[in-house]
Every structure is written in structure tokens, then in C-alpha cells.
Amino acid sequence: MTTALKSSPNNRLDAIVEGLIHASDMALKHADMPLSRMPEFFMAVHVAQHVAKSFKNFGYRLEASVKQTLADAGVDEAEINDLLSNPDLRGNGRFDLVLRTGKKGTPAHVLEFKRGSRSAHLLKDLTRLTRTVHAGARLKTNYLVFTTKKSEERLFTMLQAATVEYKRNHPRARSQVAYALKRYQPIPHWAKDDDNRNRLHMAVAVFEVSYKR
Template sequence: MIKSSPNSRRQAIIDALVLAHESAQQLCGTSLNRMPEYYMAMRVADYFADNFLNFGYRLEPQVKRTFQSAHLWHEEAESLCADPDIRSNGRFDLVLYNNKRERPAHVIEFKRGAKLESLRPDIKRLARVCFHAGHKSLETNYLVLTRKCPKGDSRLKKAKQVLSEELDGIEGVSYKISYSDPLEPFINREYETLADATFRIWVIEIKAL
């Protein structure tokens, strides 16, 4: 079994989705970069449940119910629900639960091929959850995405710029980016395989300091 740590969780998300990519090719005749976000969430959830001792999960749980289960102080829960960036009437894609404490531990959101600028609301949402949670449940959360590999490192620099801009002004929050090796095939929106094109799985960890 894998011991939970920031590094092991980021790597586990990548490993789970590399396996999911292989399954998508074998069973669905397509690539991970064209599979729905729900497929990614399901595969990551099962991987954590199978390979970590203390993790269970909830798929698409209500935001408000997640905060209630986190046993936050009343004032903290009110602050979270009142924050417009949280979208408290919505749902998270996946929440990992600590089985021993029976509390939500990490929120994981998934995006398929989204433009970096379109990630801003999700980055801010996860950062706000970390900020309000403090050193309790939900202090470390993840944004997971598939992105076509660019030539050079321009996209990584752009991602860091977007993250820095969104996290600016939210005190006590940090981030780390991990990503997979290039994967193929890359399939476009017309479901055509692009020769010499690859994609990566990105994991953006947002954490309360």
C-alpha cells in the first residue's frame, strides 16, 4: 500500500490516469484526452481506494454537504458558503475521504483540454477552500487536466503565470505542478489522430501553508 504524502498523491493521480489512458485505448478505441471528465474521476477514485490504506471517496458530492462533513467550525463553514468563488450550490468532481476520521480530505477537480484562462475559476475555487480550511480537512486540493504538448516550455510558464495571478492576494496558499511524460495518441475534437502530437496529464496541487 502507498503511504499518503503530497508527492505520493500527485504521482498516484498521474499513475491512475496513465492506466486509464491504456484502458481507454484497449476498451474504447480512443485516448484519455477524449474521454469524459467523469471517467478520469472514477479511475482516480478507484486507484486511491485500492492503493492507499485510508482513502474512500465520494463522486460528485454536494459542496455544502462536503463542508458539513469536514466538521469545520460554524463560522468557517458560513464563510465558505458565502464566498462566491466557492459556488456552494454546486458539486465537486471528486472528494477523497479519510476513512479513519470519516472526513473529507482532498477535493479533486478534472478538466479535459481546457484553455489555461478558462481554469481561473477552478483555481480560485480550490484556493478559497484551502484558505478557509486552514490546517484541517481540505487543506490540500487538486486540479487535474489533460493538455496537448506544446513545442518548448511556453505552456508550463503560462500555467505558472495564471496560477500566480489567481493566488495573488490569497494569503497562506501555495501550489506545485506535476505532469506525466508525453502520451500518445492525441485525438482532436473531430476524433482524428494527429501524427506527431502528444499530450500530458497535469496535476496542480493547491495547498494551505
Template sequence: MRATKGNIIRVIRDAVLDAHDFSLHNTGCALNKSPEYLMAVWVGKAVCDIFPTCAVNFEYSVQAMMVDLGIAIDDDEFIEHRINGRFDLVIKSRKTNLPLHIVEFKRGKKFSTAFEDVKRLALISDRVEQGNKVESNFFVYVTKYKIESLVDSLKESLANEYDKKSYANKIGVSLVSSETVSIHEDESLNFAIVEVKF
């Protein structure tokens, strides 16, 4: 299978659902109560198993990513948004070792931290050359709350930034995949993959 954006989205979705099944049946905890790194590891393994042309890095530093992509380390907007932070998962080309997509994971109702991650993903998208695959990055969310609330909250937060930052009104946030699964008879969990791009 070719590592197209659509195929990668499908693999991410299936891997997150598999991680949920594993966690629920072997630890007794739904994925929203499990560590976020479980999703990253499960998705990373699935990407490497299904796409032989892909490799991955976990907890990849933002500064290393900037060096890989030729982005200036002294970029003021990156300094503002945790240049010393790390990306949960980076999908890379096995041949060139260059990044293809960044994937961030969140669970629960962390809308405020989700917004910061989205802005950082968008800044990466903005700084790469047009046509680079890293123009599109993904944000995976696991929550008991409505997925529409997440996307609306992110869009509203971006709208509030319009007057503060010139890049805010250029950030595209779109829901590309969502699933609802049962945890118990009267309880369900929502999964979403949001694409972030400039």
C-alpha cells in the first residue's frame, strides 16, 4: 500500500481503534484513561508495518524537526509556542529520513493544550515549501465529549487570535475521520482525526 495521505489517515484511525480494544480488554481502561503514548506507539507500529517506505520517531524534538526542514531556530513565533517541546509522533521517509507528517495525540477535554498543539502544527505547515507533505499534519483526539465541540472550540480559538497573529486566519482545521465506540452498555467514546494545515 502506498503511503498517501488518505491511506495514512485510515491507518491512524484503525490503529487508534486497535489500541482502544487492547487497552479495554487487557487493562480494563478505555483509551481516554490510558497514557497518550499508547496511541503513538500503536500508530507508529502500524505505519511501519503497512508502509515499508515509512519510518517513525517518537517524542521528536521541535528543534530537530526545524533543522530537518530548514526552518530557522530563532523563528520568533516558534519560540512563543514551545520550541523546546516535542512532537508525539513523526512519520518519516525511510529513504531520505525527512519528515512526512506530524501526529499529535490528546485525550479527555484538553481544549486549551490542543489549541497550542494545533498552532504549532500549523506553523510547521506554513514554514515548509509548497508541496511538501508536512504541509498536512494530524491531531488525534479521544474523548467522551462531542467531537463537534472539539472542532468548534479549535475554530473559535483560532478566530479569537485573528487580531493578535497574522497567521491565525490562515490555519485550516478540518475533521477527516471520526468514530464512536462503546465502552460499556451506557457509555461511549469518541475518536477524531483533525487535519491541520495552512
């Protein structure tokens, strides 16, 4: 990918997928293992490094404090306290990766990485990212990245079901927040202990959680 002065929604997504493909290649070459069996942190590190190399305006923090990230993004202290009181956000926890911009390293995007795509986990993870999305110039778009055996069609169905359930359980939730499956890329995979390495379906998927204008 050609180094860009500034990221856009599309080339940012492309860079995330390119970082995942590189991670997959490195897992095969150096660990003799498919990406889906590597630690989630392995994906986060490779994506962070690739995005930083691709765009001059991005730095990053790995395992970034939830509370400090929100504060650095300029979220009001009262709102931070309100957000952290919700168990979905895990206020004493950490985000897998935060992309930061500018001289002060202002948080711009939160990325969470998962192995697998069970329906219950999908809703919980999307809910967590939803609570960090804001209408201002910062944290308008976040990403959920995971490995999955499911087809694109199955993921769309899961996403629709998760959205319906979230709105039913949170009738007053911000309707300005949207979920979308933005990237889906097959990667090498085989069954554990299969010396013949017969190819099985596996992919990396990138969900975008964004503020609707």
C-alpha cells in the first residue's frame, strides 16, 4: 500500500485488512500455524504497525486504558463516569488498539480483536464499541475485527439479529450509531493436528461502528 498523508474511511479499512493478511503470512511462516489459532494480541500488533506505516497521521496505543482513552478524546468527565458505570464498557479495562492522531496523540479510532464470532459475543462487543462512538471529531468510527468460519451472509444475519436485540433491550439507545460489515477476507486455515493441511474455510471480518450524520 502506498503511504498516504491522511487516511480515509476506505483506505483505512484496506490497511486493516492488509495488516491482517500480513499477520496471517507471518503466523504461517514463523509459527507454522493459521492466524485463527494465534493470540488476539498478535493481530492487534500487526494491524497497528501496518496502519502506522501506511499513514503519516497515525500513531497507536496497544492495551490502552478505557478511561484514559475517553479522557484524551475530550469526552466530558461526567459522561465518562456515566459510561464507566455500564458493565458493557468495563471501565477498569483496556481497548486492544487505539489509533491516535496529531502531535498530542488524540484518540481517533478504537479497534477490538476477537477469535470467533458467536452471536452473543458479537452483540456484547458491538455494544462496547457503540458506547465510545461520539458525534464530535473524535471517536466517530470504531472497528470490531475477528476471525470467523461463517459466511458473509451468515454474519449479515447475525448483525441484523444483534441490532434488533440491542434496540429491544435499549429502547433509549442512540439511534445515530450504525453497524456495518465492511470487509471480509478469506485466509488459510486447516483443522488442528491435520498434517495434510486440507483447506477449510476461514476469514477475517471487519465490522465498522460509526456515528450516522
